[in-house]
Amino acid sequence: MSKRGFRIGIAGLICLAAIVGACRRATHNTNSEEETMNTTTRPETMEFPAIPDPVVEHLVFYCGDPRCPLAFEGLPQKLGIPPGRYTKVCTFGGSAPLAYPKQRPHDYAFLESQIRLATKHFTALTTVHVISHPGCKYYAEHGLGTDEDTEKEARDLRLIGDTVVVIAHRDITVKRWRSRFTNRGATIRIDLMEP
Numbered sequence: 001m002s003k004r005g006f007r008i009g010i011a012g013l014i015c016l017a018a019i020v021g022a023c024r025r026a027t028h029n030t031n032s033e034e035e036t037m038n039t040t041t042r043p044e045t046m047e048f049p050a051i052p053d054p055v056v057e058h059l060v061f062y063c064g065d066p067r068c069p070l071a072f073e074g075l076p077q078k079l080g081i082p083p084g085r086y087t088k089v090c091t092f093g094g095s096a097p098l099a100y101p102k103q104r105p106h107d108y109a110f111l112e113s114q115i116r117l118a119t120k121h122f123t124a125l126t127t128v129h130v131i132s133h134p135g136c137k138y139y140a141e142h143g144l145g146t147d148e149d150t151e152k153e154a155r156d157l158r159l160i161g162d163t164v165v166v167i168a169h170r171d172i173t174v175k176r177w178r179s180r181f182t183n184r185g186a187t188i189r190i191d192l193m194e195p
């Protein structure tokens with residue numbers, strides 16, 4: 001091959017590489033655009049921010065009563081605890097089974113395992129929050145209270161708190177929150193109970 005032919009050959013290869021690179025970039029851009037478009041237009045595909053390196057200091061137990069999520073899920077934010085510093089366990093009845101190990105042994109065991117798991121893996125955990133609300137369907141369903149006794153759920157928080165400390169088996173603070181429906185059920189007031 002002559003020197004000229006060699007140069008033309010090299011130039012051709014460079015051109016070809018540039019074209020292939022451009023095509024690859026175009027394909028990649030198209031895919032990225034498609035992905036962005038899909039996540040914003042297809043309701044079955046969504047993307048949310050993750051919380052990298054969370055350090056959990058607070059664990060919140062609350063009931064899944066559909067009247068309460070705005071209040072109970074909003075509690076950490078009201079307390080100034082940022083995402084990543086807390087996590088939550090939401091079940092029907094919330095922490096109530098911890099007051100009824102004999103009547104609700106399976107539910108008690110489940111919550112016990114949740115607390116053990118949390119204390120094992122969240123080494124920075126210092127505080128557990130338990131929240132009650134009156135008229136809890138868990139109590140009605142399992143005959144744990146009466147409709148007339150609207151204080152039962154709140155009274156149980158004392159025993160629940162003591163039980164959490166025993167299960168956690170380490171220095172931990174339990175904050176007991178009593179909630180009440182106010183304004184004829186339009187709002188929920190949450191009060192911290194005395195230690």
Ligand SMILES: [Zn+2]
Nearest residue numbers: 063065136137
């Ligand atoms: Zn409830």
